[in-house]
Amino acid sequence: MKTIKKTPLILGLLVTSQLLLPCFANNKNDNINAFDQAMQHVERGEWVAAEALLNYQLSQSPEQHRVRLELALTQMQLTKYSEAKSHLLALRKVSELPDNVRFNIELLLNEINEKQQQVAPTSAHQWGLVGSLATGYDDNVRFSFGDYFLDDDPYLDSFYFVLPDGKEYFISEKGYLYSLDGEIVMPDELGIDIAPFIEKPNTTFIESTALVKYNYIGDRVTWKNNLLIRNIDNYDFSDYDKLLYKLDSELVWPISSDKEIGVQLEQRNQFRGGQPQIKSSAIKLGYRFFFDTSEWHVYGQYMDRTFETIEVKFGDFSYTNYGFDNTSWALGVEWNKLFYNNRLLAKVQFELKNNDASDGLNYQGGILKTALVYQITDEWSAVGYAHFFQQDYKQSDLENVYGLEAGSDIASIDKSLRIGAKIEYQMNEHLSTFLSTDWGERSSDIYWGVHSNTVRIKLGFNYEF
Known part of the structure; x- marks a missing residue:
């Protein structure tokens, strides 16, 4: 900024x-x-x-x-x-x-x-590389925030498992089993123990990240490129290991000293347990204008995503998350402001989304992100943030997808909240260490009652080459 x-x-x-x-x-x-x-x-x-x-x-x-x-x-x-x-x-x-x-x-x-x-830049071509290595604890690796792709860590949230005889069942939060043809049974009737499925799968993990940056600074245009590679290996539940590749490229044209326009292209590929899970492409058009210590960014985004069918083994059973395609449009505004001699940065972002999915579960949603970044000293900095996401589904879509009668009593709102904090110490020009933690909660009735939460904590190092 x-x-x-x-x-x-x-x-x-x-x-x-x-x-x-x-x-x-x-x-x-x-x-x-x-x-x-x-x-x-x-x-x-x-x-x-x-x-x-x-x-x-x-x-x-x-x-x-x-x-x-x-x-x-x-x-x-x-x-x-x-x-x-x-x-x-x-x-x-x-x-x-x-x-x-x-x-x-x-x-x-x-x-x-x-x-x-x-x-004056020493060169029109600027390269950078930042590496990060961290270890942490996650008390619920199955936790899913929002629409699977709100942040860089979409979580698998599956609803079905398959018995050895090939029959599929959905596990309700109350411990019942629902078959796809509407049969409702108790687990003991089938002679199976579903406790491992409804308990929180907690684990320690190792996270490694590499961020490669390339910028071209010209007289009339700036070209910014970032390649993010992030891998998370869980000590337990390796089917929930994650590997993410994210590439974004943005062209920025200054209109005047305090205004600029930009267009950004983005490509993401996510793997879960070694299997392809999500692939997305997006384009974003934005307009930024600057004041003495603040910045406004207004943008529109179009995204096309493909969710692959993925199966997660669990003992003699397996979860199945069926694939689908969807497209989404978003309009957003972002505000950044510096306070206290430029030591405190406040960030607020609000976005409206419209999502069309091939499985019929379409929604309109709103995202609110807030953050405070405080430079305590030249070495110490602290960050606090909160993300809220609400999805509103059409009653008619839910009735069609789940085969319900018109006018059925079914909830249509899905809410997610994540709150986190991070403290970082800059050891020297290149090396820093950090400690972060976050808490997340999701409340949704459209998936037969998904109410879950998670707590994560992470300790690691960043090195800028």
Whole structure:
């Protein structure tokens, strides 16, 4: 996110000294109201509005040195160093310029040269690699958050298992067995123990992650690319091991110093227990605009997903999650804001989704994500976040999918909530260590009563090459 920092105190001292000089005084007959308005914007830190008024004022009276100076200072706040430099060079040519003012202008020019060297990329091509290794504990690896693909860790949530004779049953939360033809039986009637199916499958795990980054920074466009590879190996329940490949590529075109548009393509492939589980492709169009310490992002996204049929072995039995295809449209807005001398970052994202699935379970949903990131010291940082997702299904769709009569008493809302925190310590320029934990809960009646929760904790290291 772009941030604009205040220039050093020397700028304020320079302005004060120049206010006293006749050659920098305003001509009161020339648009004094516009200049006063510009100064009011400067006092409030509204640099874009101030720049527009000062540019107009200077175009009307190019010899107003005070206006030119204020315009240069304002453009430095907007990081328009080339424009500010040209105005300061023009002021330096003024013959009646006092020595102390000329000296201060030289300081400003030196500062601009340093800033330009800092912001100028050493190369248009930038590569990066971040590796992460962590170990943790998950008390429910079957926990499913939302529509399986809300975050980078979709969880398998299966409803059926197959007896050795090939007959399929659904396990209810109350311990009953439902066959696909409507038969309801008790487990002891079949001589089986379903306790392992309804108990939480908890396990320790090892998580390894690699993030490869490549950026191209051009004069008119920026091209950002990220390849994420994440693998989770469970000590128990290896059928729930996960391997994710995610590639996203974004082109960004700046419209002005505070606005840009972008288009992003994304491809994900998820494997569960060594088997392909989910494949998705997405395109996102976005518009960003920036203020002094905040950013707004408005976007629209189209996604096409394929869920593969996947079977998970469990002793002599097996779970089966049947595959389907779906497409979704989403409209969202994201807001980021810095507080407390840029040490606290607040993030809020809201998204509306419309999902069409080949299995007939279509829904409209809403996603709300919030986060706070606090830089405690140069080494310590802390993060807290909460994600909420609600899906609303049509009554008629549920009746058709489950073969129910019209007007049946069936719930149509699926809710998920996840709350988490993370603390990180930067050991040196490349190495950091972190501890994170999160709690999740899902409440859904459309899947015959899925009410589950999970707690995870993770300790690991990040290394940036």
